[in-house]
Amino acid sequence: MKLAVPLVVVWALVSIPTALWMFDHDDRTVVIGAHTTTVSPTFDAHATLDFGPLLPRLRMPVDAPFDLGVSIDVGDTDVNDLDELFARDAVIAAQPEGEIGKVQSHLIGMAVDSALRGAGVGLIATLMIAVGWHVTGRERRALVWRRVRDVRSASRKELGIGGLTLLLFVGAIVLITVPTGPEPESAADSGWRPVPDVIPGTGDIEELDRIELSTGSATRGGVTLIEGALQTYRESQEFYGDMEDRVPEIAKDIRKPDDEQTLAVLISDRHDNIGMDPVVAAIAREARAELIIDAGDDTSTGGPWEAFSINSMERAYEDFDKVAVAGNHDKGGFVREALEDAGFEVLDGEPVEVAGIRFLGASDPRSSGLTAGYGEDSGSIEDQGEELADVACEDEDVSTVLVHSPTTGEPIARSGCTDLILSGHLHRQVGPDTVTGEExxxxxxxxxxxxxAAYAFALGSKLRRPAQVTLVTYEDGRPIGLQPVNFDTGGHIHVADFEEIVTDTSIEKDADEAQKDTDEAEDKATDDNGGDEAEGSQE
Structure with a gap:
């Protein structure tokens, strides 16, 4: 016990500085927006973005403890046209929550890794001291202590060994905790100026008040590009922000679920348009939804650079249960893994229960000509539909089949082994249609x-064509109705009428009610006739 406290002190003295040094010198390669970036922590209380030598650096204050900040070196991208790149980055910047969350998670990961490594180094030092303490033994420690107290009686050899040991120990601590190498060099000493001071006409954008640009030739030469990006940013913020503000106005037109019912929001073919995510989330909250159903094509190419699209959904729908399939534009494996990491239950050919609803589905086996997995088709959608129909009929309790292409659902509909088949892919509403199948x-x-999306890419400052989500109401795990919500290119929201879903259960219910009415009518007629007969017999 006497040794425990000193060992804890030694562990703290070694592990804390080591962890801080490792954290300060750590970095990670991360895809942010459309760019491969290098993220590293700083202690300057700012988030700083470095776009290379031709554009100014950008920074904004970060409200984090211990003046924690982050440096982001923006690297390569797959976009060849610089104007297109700036427009894309501006739209992503208008909905930054997903990317901010991704950077935060990586910083937390670096902090945890550094703390564990530092704790490991401290533990090694502590164990070495503890082992040395016990190996030395009480008598030898007493002898050493007497020699330390009476340095003059020690021999030169003993003094040399003791001094060298102390020097090596201090040197090891210094090598671990003190940065080595020269300070980073810069070709010019750059200052910082607020964006409104550098670019006229941006003072009305409140979010830019806290953002600064580095001064120098890069700033002066990049002003034109930055102005174009800021204009796109402004338009995106206004358009999707106005739509989100209109959601409470249409809430009265939305059919709310009863206490025994569950409401889901069906989305499909987002094609990277993260501007719609907060709007859809606002509708889901107003409608009291519990579940997000994603019918695929969340990206345009399925490439890792489109992680920003999945990050945006993760942040927007974090309070909801989520189920999804990947579309033909999501082919390649990356999107499905990203959806799973974002909390989606990605259907893979087997029935699963989400939010009390039994789902069956699978991702589209095809790939578009744009996708990262192009040329790696894993079967036809017709064969996939037949396989899903067999599974649904064998399970006998599947409520909803979710697929990307409506063609996949045709064999399932003919089987009649499920209540509802949901799909996307066509970029337009089809149905609801009722099919009487074998079962x-x-x-x-x-x-x-x-x-x-007009075609494969929808990210922009405004909607390129009308958009849609659909509210799906369930009762006891079975679908009972659909209600489309439409968005026009002017940013207005239109809620369609609620349409009841015809199922075997509802048919049986209608039949039972009809039979009940018939029985009641017959009973009434019998009572009337019986009374007449009784009266006749008495006469």
Whole structure:
């Protein structure tokens, strides 16, 4: 016990400085927005973005403890046109929560890793001292202590060994905790100026008040590009911000679920349009939804640079249960893994229960000509539909089948082994249609593009074409109705009428009610006739 406290002190003295040094010198390669970037922690209380020698650096204050900040060196991208790149970055910057969350998670990861490594180094030092303490023994320690107290009686050899040991120990601590190498060099001493002071006409953008640009030739030469990006940023903020503000106005038109019912929001074909995510999340909250159903094509190419699209959904829908399939534009494996990391239950051909609803589905086996997995088709959608139909009929309790292409759902609908088939892909609404299959009645429904995609890419400062989400109401795990919500290119929201879903259960219910009415009518007629007969017999 006497040794425990000194050992804890030694562990802290070694591990804390070591962890801080490792954290300060750590970095990670991360895809942010459309760029491969290098993220490293700083202690200057700012988030600083370095776009290279031709554009000014940008920084903004960070409200974090211990003046923690971050340096982000923005690297390569797959975009060849500089104007297109700036426009894309501006739209992503208008909805930055997903990317900010990703940077924060990496910083936390670096902090945890550094703390563990520092704790490990401290533990090694502590163990070495503890082992040395016990190996030396009490008598030898007493002898050493007497020699230390009476240095004059020690021999030169003993003094030399003791001094060398102390020097090596101090040197080891210094090598671990003190930075080595020269300070980073800079070709010019740059200052910082607020964006409104550098670029006229941006003073009305409140978010720019805290952002500064480095001064120098890069700033002066990049002003034109920056002005264009800021204009796109402004338009995106205004358009999608106004739509989000309009959501409470249309809330009265949305059919709210009863206490025994569950509401889901169906989205599809976002194609990177992260501007719609906070709008859809606002509608989901107003509608009292519990579940997000994603029918695929969240990206345009399925490449890692489109991680920003999945990051945005993770932040926007973090309070909801989530189920998804990947579309043909998501082919390549990356999107499915990113969806799983973002908390989505990605369907893979087997029934699963999410939010009390039994789902079946699978990602699109095809790849578009743009996708990262192009040329790696894993089967036809017709064969996939047949396989899912067999599974649904064998399970006998699948409520909803989720696929990307409506063609995949055709064999399932013909089987009649599920209540509802949801899909996307066509970028327009189709249905709801009722199909009487071999085993029962199935409703098929195709949602329009949630991202307002004209083709494969929807990211922009405004909707390129009308967009749509659909509210799906469930009761006891079975679908009972659909209600589309449409967005026009002017940013207005239109809520369609609620449409009931025809299922075997509802048919049986209608039949039971009809039979009940018939029985009541017959009973009434019998009572009336019986009374007449009784009266006749008495006469």
């Amino acid at each position: 029962g009645v199935t409703t098929t429904y195709t949602n329009g593009t949630t991202g307002g």
